[in-house]
């Protein structure tokens with residue numbers, strides 16, 4: 001079977017590989033010399049469907065009331081919950097970990113963490129930094145956890161709660177988690193492999209009239225509370241009507257190269273003396289057989305089955321990954337598509353016609369048509385800018 005037409009189907013993701021997209025990129029941009037230099041410098045992402053190298057699907061663990069952080073007893077064991085971070089798990093992880101560890105430490109400095117995704121890994125490290133001995137118990141390790149299938153950008157209030165369920169206490173807790181995480185991320189820059197870095201986001205406002213992005217779920221919008229720490233960027237008007245966008249919102253964007261970031265977190269945990277045991281818990285009562293007196297439960301969407309918690313609603317999200325282009329690191333949105341060109345792959349995500357897209361959908365099967373549609377939107381964008389990809 002010839003390599004160029006081979007299709008690979010993998011557990012949790014399908015991929016289509018075609019090397020014909022590697023030919024030189026002919027460019028003939030339309031930009032006139034008097035156009036703002038910021039707009040002329042938008043990196044060229046080679047959005048071609050034959051450059052899709054895999055498709056991944058993930059379920060955001062959404063709870064209307066926000067993440068669960070309460071403390072419960074299971075027999076003689078104490079369990080601190082730390083799950084249900086919706087579309088904000090990576091962003092809020094350090095702040096959420098801090099709150100959970102503060103609740104566990106008074107019980108014991110011998111802590112079991114259940115789960116090894118964004119929340120479990122950061123929780124385990126924060127506990128170690130506070131002097132605890134930590135063992136992670138988990139069914140799967142990165143990259144085989146849902147966190148490894150995230151877009152990887154700073155989105156602390158994405159699908160984090162429903163507006164009508166947000167209490168003043170939750171809003172204040174969310175703010176403290178977001179501020180603490182943001183400060184942690186500033187100290188994780190400049191590391192080998194660039195696990196965390198700033199890129200430039202281009203919000204391209206299409207010239208074609210479109211209905212405002214409706215939100216039938218009524219997700220909470222909390223970003224205003226941390227406006228002072230987030231760069232706001234600037235809005236650039238584009239008068240050249242040949243270009244498909246009339247305005248560009250340009251701003252710095254904090255991103256996570258999830259492959260190297262997970263690797264960094266795993267190494268940190270092991271270097272600090274952490275232990276990992278692979279196991280699947282089928283019922284909370286199984287915790288009573290483990291040696292630690294206190295556990296922090298970081299099972300994400302898995303908590304729905306394990307803790308019989310039907311307050312977790314799955315919000316499906318799919319990414320079509322394009323072959324990385326280290327020369328074109330940036331992020332952008334155009335139409336209903338969000339792109340993050342990371343070092344470990346280019347995320348192309350169809351956001352749907354409204355904010356209800358993916359809500360209460362448990363289907364983790366890759367949708368090739370959705371992947372192609374999203375990449376084609378970005379392909380059309382560059383073609384209308386005058387590029388031949």
Ligand SMILES: Cc1cc2nc3c(=O)[nH]c(=O)nc-3n(C[C@H](O)[C@H](O)[C@H](O)COP(=O)(O)OP(=O)(O)OC[C@H]3O[C@@H](n4cnc5c(N)ncnc54)[C@H](O)[C@@H]3O)c2cc1C
Pocket residue numbers: 057058059060061083084085086087088089090091092114115116117118119120137138139140141145146147148149150151152153154155156279280281282298299300301302303306315316317318319
């Ligand atoms: C398409 C998409 C894009 C996203 N983009 C972003 C983004 O840009 N920024 C952001 O901040 N967030 C983003 N998110 C959200 C983010 O991915 C989640 O909030 C995050 O992954 C939740 O992490 P977690 O550690 O709680 O869960 P998981 O990553 O699912 O980890 C759960 C862990 O628990 C283990 N586990 C589960 N059940 C059991 C069991 N019964 N026994 C033993 N172990 C168990 C699993 O093996 C795993 O190790 C995105 C989500 C999606 C779907």
